[in-house]
Amino acid sequence: MLVLDRTEALKRMLVIAPGPLHTPTVLCGTRERNRDVSGPWALTASQLMANARADVTAVRLEATLNPLLLQCACPECRSAIQHRIRAIVSEWLAVRVSGVGLPHVFRPHRLIRWLVN
Numbered sequence: 001m002l003v004l005d006r007t008e009a010l011k012r013m014l015v016i017a018p019g020p021l022h023t024p025t026v027l028c029g030t031r032e033r034n035r036d037v038s039g040p041w042a043l044t045a046s047q048l049m050a051n052a053r054a055d056v057t058a059v060r061l062e063a064t065l066n067p068l069l070l071q072c073a074c075p076e077c078r079s080a081i082q083h084r085i086r087a088i089v090s091e092w093l094a095v096r097v098s099g100v101g102l103p104h105v106f107r108p109h110r111l112i113r114w115l116v117n
């Protein structure tokens with residue numbers, strides 16, 4: 001039961017995409033974000049979720065998510081991705097320590113729709 005709770009906690013963290021993102025610019029608008037942020041995040045997150053295990057390490061999570069930074073050309077979006085990765089890693093460490101603790105902030109996001117379809 002505990003194991004399921006922790007796996008569930010990990011999934012809930014992953015469905016929250018990086019954000020809020022900056023206002024669209026000429027160089028980085030909706031198309032670029034879908035290509036460089038939302039799309040790759042949804043793909044990587046769904047792969048991680050499919051293989052989600054309660055004993056996955058924070059290092060492994062970081063190693064899986066960090067490559068998303070490489071395919072993002074926009075510094076502001078990259079920073080949003082980096083913040084989200086850090087938040088997930090620290091939330092995951094907190095869950096591991098407390099065992100049953102879940103992250104406090106579960107914000108619904110349109111990414112959820114992508115992932116459940």
Ligand SMILES: [Zn+2]
Nearest residue numbers: 028074076077
């Ligand atoms: Zn951007």
